[in-house]
Amino acid sequence: MPLFGKSQKNPAEVVKALKEAVTALERGDKKAEKAQEEVSKQLTNVKSILFGAADTEQQTEILIAQLSQELYNSNLLLLLINNLSRIEFEGKKDVAQIFNNILRRHIGARSPTVEYICTKPEILFTLISGYEHHDIALNCGTMLRECARYEALAKIVLYSDDFYKFFNYVEVSTFDIASDAFSTFKELLTRHKLLSAEFLEANYDKVFSHYQQLLNSENYVTRRQSLKLLGELLLDRHNFTVMTRYISNPDNLKLMMNMLKEKSRNIQFEAFHVFKVFVANPNKPKPILDILLRNQEKLIDFLTKFHEDRSEDEQFNDEKAYLIKQIKELKPSAE
Template identity: 40%
Template sequence: MKGLFKSKPRTPVDMVRQTRDLLIYADRSPDSRESKREEKMAELCKNIRELKSILYGNSESEPVSEACAQLTQEFFRENTLRLLITCLPKLNLEARKDATQVVANLQRQQVHSRLIASDYLEANLDLMDILIAGYENTDMALHYGAMLRECIRHQTVARHVLESEHMKKFYDYIQLPNFDIAADAAATFKELLTRHKSTVAEFLSKNYDWFFAEYNSKLLESTNYITRRQAIKV
């Protein structure tokens, strides 16, 4: 008899909705009972792992395009991406890695031949502020940096970052004493300056003087050998 009452397997849409609810809980419930919170956070981490499995497949099966499309559509229908980014510091290390891979994959998922991540980010460009500021947090820098590089695959996002005050911060981030974070910032800086050639050309035509003055004085003429190497690679 027990088999008759098995719960139906969750659809990708169900999983995104449940993940969103758990993220809302994580975002708003710092003072809830410890045991309940631990249980909810464990469930959230498990859900993120399952979302990753749908998008990337696993050892037993390849990703199914229809499931990926449903997941992607639901993910960007509401603010799940924003919640995932803002709640990332509250997740454990493995869940952060999974979340980073989920965000990366979603940037490439097409629904009806459209990259809906691009549309969402164009309407939520302030998320780039969070990702870029992540370089100032040792625990979050590499996760947010990886997400940022995937987001700037979209030309509108790259243009926003190039034209923002954040560009000047990269000169400081590339000189950070933590080698891994400095290298990650340099990789993002390079991506910004090489991926979308027409946007970069437009940016440099407007900002040539200050950009190269900073580039030369802070990076190419740095007393730090590693910083100089990073600058030459760009």
């Protein structure tokens, strides 16, 4: 029985036809419309190989292995991403689906596509710059978040200059794109705990000078999301060194105290979760202690009345009571 059934295309032929069609689309000649149709057709053929049009599971596995190898050898993944804007709407979604499916493929403990992308990091950087093009931003985001699940790929992104582009992408005026970029940004900083901790420690000044811009953003959603994420990062035990450094800076404390008084109750609430880390620190540096002592009475009064309507939130009320007690018991440090 032939490996490729009557209706089943040979992976090598499909990849070759798809590459030719995308290349024609890239040239943008008179046949571009026909090339677009051909791209859509061949993407459907790739999906039929991936999602098991063969008669048995074993045959499907063999076909997918061949397809993957052809995709690597032809450099087609990068070509598709580079030309994503030229592919029609459904085709864009097909590219993301194919990319993510091939990425998840593993042989035992190995992930061949992850290994391949490690040798072609421009795939990751091209996906990142996709956020600059509104017609493909969300497709690129879907593929990037799938990449971020793999530590080796997340590491390439974090330690690249391109990572800092996210501080701009999360503030773009198109809400869907800004939200998607923030989801990817958060995934990169929280998915692999040890990797993130090492990265933040090694690049503390650069990351947090950029992060400060987000906390001072004119955009309410950006400020709220970045404040919430900051709280999560500081309270993660893997980030103990980063947290200690952050809560030793009096400017950071002043910022949080100002954010406690924001008009938005949501921002007040997220600021509370960062502020509590400063107060709970048993080894407060003198500049931090001085600020808290200078504002001791005001803080006790303020916190007593702070979000009194959250009576059902037991954890919040316990934390608030603990902070009030800590601030009441503050004493100047012995010089």
